[in-house]
Amino acid sequence: MKKTMYEKIWDAHLVHEEVGQAPILYIDRHLLHEVTSPQAFAGLREAERAVRQRRANLATLDHCVPTKDEERRFIKDPIARKQVEVMIANCKASGIPLYDMQSPDNGIIHVVVPEHGFVHPGMTVVCGDSHTATHGAFAALAFGIGTSEVEHVLATQTLRQKKSKTMLVSVEGELSAYCTAKDIALAIIGQIGTAGGTGHVIEYAGSAVRALSMEGRMTLCNMAIESGARAGLIAPDEKTIAFLKDKEYAPKGDGWEDAVAYWQSLASDEGAGFDKVVRLKAEDIAPQVSWGTSPEQVSGVDGEVPAPEDFADEGKRKACASALAYMGLEAHTKITDIAIDFVFIGSCTNSRIEDLRAAAEVARGKKVAAGITALVVPGSRRVKQQAEAEGLDKIFLEAGWEWREPGCSMCLAMNGDTLKEGERCASTSNRNFEGRQGKGGRTHLVSPAMAAAAAVAGKFVDIRSLS
Amino acid sequence: MMQAYKNHESIAALMARSNVDTDQIIPKQFLKKVERSGFGAHLFHDWRFHADGSDNPAFELNNPAFAGARILVVGDNFGCGSSREHAPWAIADYGINTLISTSYADIFYNNCFKNSILPIVVGRQVLDVLMDEIRNNEGVKFRIDLEDQQLSTPAGTVATFEIDDFRKQNLLQGLDDIAQTLQHADKIADFERRQQEVPWLWAD
Ligand code: SF4
Numbered sequence: 001m002k003k004t005m006y007e008k009i010w011d012a013h014l015v016h017e018e019v020g021q022a023p024i025l026y027i028d029r030h031l032l033h034e035v036t037s038p039q040a041f042a043g044l045r046e047a048e049r050a051v052r053q054r055r056a057n058l059a060t061l062d063h064c065v066p067t068k069d070e071e072r073r074f075i076k077d078p079i080a081r082k083q084v085e086v087m088i089a090n091c092k093a094s095g096i097p098l099y100d101m102q103s104p105d106n107g108i109i110h111v112v113v114p115e116h117g118f119v120h121p122g123m124t125v126v127c128g129d130s131h132t133a134t135h136g137a138f139a140a141l142a143f144g145i146g147t148s149e150v151e152h153v154l155a156t157q158t159l160r161q162k163k164s165k166t167m168l169v170s171v172e173g174e175l176s177a178y179c180t181a182k183d184i185a186l187a188i189i190g191q192i193g194t195a196g197g198t199g200h201v202i203e204y205a206g207s208a209v210r211a212l213s214m215e216g217r218m219t220l221c222n223m224a225i226e227s228g229a230r231a232g233l234i235a236p237d238e239k240t241i242a243f244l245k246d247k248e249y250a251p252k253g254d255g256w257e258d259a260v261a262y263w264q265s266l267a268s269d270e271g272a273g274f275d276k277v278v279r280l281k282a283e284d285i286a287p288q289v290s291w292g293t294s295p296e297q298v299s300g301v302d303g304e305v306p307a308p309e310d311f312a313d314e315g316k317r318k319a320c321a322s323a324l325a326y327m328g329l330e331a332h333t334k335i336t337d338i339a340i341d342f343v344f345i346g347s348c349t350n351s352r353i354e355d356l357r358a359a360a361e362v363a364r365g366k367k368v369a370a371g372i373t374a375l376v377v378p379g380s381r382r383v384k385q386q387a388e389a390e391g392l393d394k395i396f397l398e399a400g401w402e403w404r405e406p407g408c409s410m411c412l413a414m415n416g417d418t419l420k421e422g423e424r425c426a427s428t429s430n431r432n433f434e435g436r437q438g439k440g441g442r443t444h445l446v447s448p449a450m451a452a453a454a455a456v457a458g459k460f461v462d463i464r465s466l467s
Numbered sequence: 468m469m470q471a472y473k474n475h476e477s478i479a480a481l482m483a484r485s486n487v488d489t490d491q492i493i494p495k496q497f498l499k500k501v502e503r504s505g506f507g508a509h510l511f512h513d514w515r516f517h518a519d520g521s522d523n524p525a526f527e528l529n530n531p532a533f534a535g536a537r538i539l540v541v542g543d544n545f546g547c548g549s550s551r552e553h554a555p556w557a558i559a560d561y562g563i564n565t566l567i568s569t570s571y572a573d574i575f576y577n578n579c580f581k582n583s584i585l586p587i588v589v590g591r592q593v594l595d596v597l598m599d600e601i602r603n604n605e606g607v608k609f610r611i612d613l614e615d616q617q618l619s620t621p622a623g624t625v626a627t628f629e630i631d632d633f634r635k636q637n638l639l640q641g642l643d644d645i646a647q648t649l650q651h652a653d654k655i656a657d658f659e660r661r662q663q664e665v666p667w668l669w670a671d
Pocket of ligand 1: 062129130
């Protein structure tokens with residue numbers, strides 16, 4: 001039988017199946033951070049259970065850590081400090097490697113894990129964070145889980161899972177200059193909606209997807225969850241293999257050849273059936289800007305904010321009206337007329353070296369507009385170091401940006417970096433929900449280059465017009 | 468760890484509100500805690516306490532007649548909103564192990580079983596009768612018999628309820644998800660043995 005990549009990975013990890021119960025799936029890699037794991041470790045202790053596979057786990061501190069160097073030595077928020085201390089103690093007691101704040105490998109979980117080659121094609125990967133889908137860029141079945149499931153994985157190295165349906169999202173053609181993986185991701189969500197992928201695992205394919213770098217593929221898969229999908233996957237190719245070669249956790253010696261041969265067998269079989277197919281043309285995708293409070297409320301930068309009447313569906317009409325009220329926007333405002341107060345470049349969606357290069361290229365030699373706060377939060381220490389080696393930090397600092405230590409920062413605004421009530425932010429993160437970046441804060445999702453251009457102009461600009 | 472659910476006779480508290488969401492069950496300022504326990508102190512925080520921290524006597528669960536209640540009778544669609552598992556943690560930690568309503572939000576319903584809570588579904592008419600019985604006799608005790616899937620009251624109401632058999636057995640035996648999966652520990656070990664033949668999966 002012809003199989004999709006998802007079905008191949010699923011079949012290879014099935015431990016047990018019986019009627020009336022959800023199948024048991026083996027989990028190869030478990031990623032941890034300080035916010036969703038403490039109760040799971042406590043549960044293990046209470047039940048006197050041990051961590052089953054220490055080496056399947058890797059942990060970091062990212063969600064609640066300060067991004068200002070001087071605040072990292074002593075976290076002022078007592079609850080955040082406690083979370084960090086408990087994480088350090090839990091990892092120590094169970095022998096799980098932890099990239100703590102002093103580690104040169106510290107950073108956002110979904111940024112540091114690929115840097116170390118900890119996830120390989122064909123693996124199953126979970127983490128108590130919904131953007132775990134990022135690792136689908138490496139053809140790994142990767143998804144977010146809740147705290148009880150974190151405990152379940154620690155104790156059994158398995159999960160009870162219902163099998164998902166499959167969905168192919170194909171993007172053919174060539175992206176126009178300045179359009180990025182982020183714009184593809186937002187355009188897809190704009191087209192299929194935040195529930196379009198519900199119950200499905202998406203496989204991204206087509207020439208525009210294959211043309212993306214590994215960083216771009218991570219950005220695309222990262223946003224799979226925002227379209228409601230359980231996970232996103234991209235078939236491995238020579239870029240995947242080159243990226244993993246010689247990484248710390250990559251297969252070594254003879255094992256490397258065997259591994260590569262296995263990875264190459266994972267792609268969906270020619271003619272394998274998908275439950276749903278969506279096709280986009282890369283040429284049609286303009287740089288995207290979200291205007292509302294859901295990632296599906298998005299427009300090309302050359303478009304305008306819609307009016308509730310523009311939607312046929314009653315629910316979408318209401319959602320539009322309430323989004324406009326929250327966002328403080330009038331219907332029919334041109335996207336390029338929206339002025340901003342804040343710019344955030346960071347998060348596991350867009351804080352890798354390629355993202356910082358793209359933003360720096362736009363920021364170079366141009367000052368941040370008056371009254372605007374602009375922040376760059378590299379995804380990891382390694383990204384930060386690389387950027388500094390290339391002089392990107394100087395470009396940002398000279399242009400008036402702040403250059404911070406790594407962490408989730410304003411992606412979820414749990415560490416003290418937040419918007420104030422009513423402030424409007426051009427953000428490279430992944431969620432524009434009400435209050436996500438601070439109570440009353442207004443988030444517009446964009447690519448790094450678009451964010452940098454907005455910082456210079458004080459409003460959104462079509463970067464295609466800058467060249 | 469899960470506790471086995473035993474038949475019991477307990478005070479039934481009444482909260483005649485519909486669409487109670489998980490943010491009301493446990494407000495988000497309490498999510499930064501590192502323990503799973505202790506959430507009971509914050510259950511229904513914003514309703515239960517005044518801004519100065521004192522008890523709000525108008526809130527249902529602060530009614531002295533309901534002290535020690537293990538059963539909570541609530542309106543439709545209980546537990547909607549965010550999927551946070553802190554909501555059932557708070558309910559269980561407060562001491563409630565049985566809910567009675569016409570309907571629950573999906574994820575919340577599933578999460579109840581992971582925390583030894585029995586969410587009983589009854590029809591509209593039965594719910595109205597039960598609510599009236601509590602109003603007329605605050606502090607009344609209901610009897611819950613999970614084995615026979617039956618609830619009964621001193622006024623003579625007897626109602627049966629549906630529950631998935633797999634879930635019922637797990638509640639009765641106090642089997643948590645992990646314990647159930649570990650019943651297949653031999654299969655997991657087999658899988659791991661086969662994995663050893665693919666040494667490149669592991670770096671060390
Ligand atoms: S950057 Fe945002 S989405 Fe990514 S791991 Fe951190 S909180 Fe989650």
